[in-house]
Amino acid sequence: MSDQWLESLITVDPQTGYELAIKLSRMGVKYTQPSDDIRQRLRPVYGEDGNSLIASSHVIATHFQTVAAANNYWRD
Amino acid sequence: MSDQWLESLITVDPQTGYELAIKLSRMGVKYTQPSDDIRQRLRPVYGEDGNSLIASSHVIATHFQTVAAANNYWRD
Amino acid sequence: MSDQWLESLITVDPQTGYELAIKLSRMGVKYTQPSDDIRQRLRPVYGEDGNSLIASSHVIATHFQTVAAANNYWRD
Amino acid sequence: MSDQWLESLITVDPQTGYELAIKLSRMGVKYTQPSDDIRQRLRPVYGEDGNSLIASSHVIATHFQTVAAANNYWRD
Amino acid sequence: MSDQWLESLITVDPQTGYELAIKLSRMGVKYTQPSDDIRQRLRPVYGEDGNSLIASSHVIATHFQTVAAANNYWRD
């Protein structure tokens, strides 16, 4: 995966930071399973499983900690 | 999802911060499964599964770490 | 849930802080499943499942990190 | 549980800190399931399940982060 | 495993840091199961299981926290 997809952790506001956390979470899945076809096939399965959705939300939460710290919590 | 739903991590007190952590947790589910219908259908299933409730509480705990740090733990 | 249940993260000592972490964990379950009846019914199930107990202990550990940091680890 | 079981997060060295992390992990289980009988009965079950042991080790790791930070990583 | 595979946590930019987090995640699997044959055999199984992919993404997120902090979030 040689594309440039992550240039900075700095975002203009918390919501953009949250959306970056989502992207970071998805890229973890993509690097682990690079086949678009397989990921496409799996999505409806875990998208309709409450526990998978909660687990996805946990990964986002972990990345959001990183992005929020990077942005000094958008305090300034 | 172009709505503005997160303007700041700063809250007036710890309980409001905790409730923001809940919102951040739920938005992670919503971004992963945008269909209101499907989420509506899944809710009673994981809402009556002890392990799902514990997992949900874990996601909230992770976001609460972020919100609490952002607010300097409401120490001042 | 409009009750005031969380006024501060500051506690007199580590053990009180640990007990606050337990409360924070339980409130995550309560906000996700507000029905007292359903939670009451689920408790004996996950209370006798080793993995659920370990998962509960993990949520407490995550909140205890927050509470301990808020209190500067009760170092002073 | 009115016993005093946690007086300080400060320990003389890293290993004692690690053992405190274990205690903190176990107390999370104990507060969630206060019955000695039930916990006694569950122990051999999860003690012989590899995934439960890994999960227990994860809880210890989370508490060890807290204890290590409290002790400034025993750097001095 | 006496090879030198990790020389520094410092990377030139966030994406290289993310890729280091992936490497750190994979090495955790490799140290736990050193057999190339067994790991090779397991890969297609968890690579087609949505929950395993989410769990892998969570490990990456945890390491990315470390790498990002090491690099001061590539802020400078």
Place this chain on the structure above:
Amino acid sequence: MSDQWLESLITVDPQTGYELAIKLSRMGVKYTQPSDDIRQRLRPVYGEDGNSLIASSHVIATHFQTVAAANNYWRD
């Protein structure tokens, strides 16, 4: 377990720190299940289960956060 097995979190370089994180992860399992025989018997089971390997890697990641912070990320 009265052996001295952990003297310091300080290591000469990141890779040695990573290997210490592995040791910390394994000790969590050992303290929870002290029987060498039982642990020996369980190892091939979770060593050939992709999800167990990912979970083990997560525990290592959590300890590596601690060790890396203790060493100031080997920045100097």
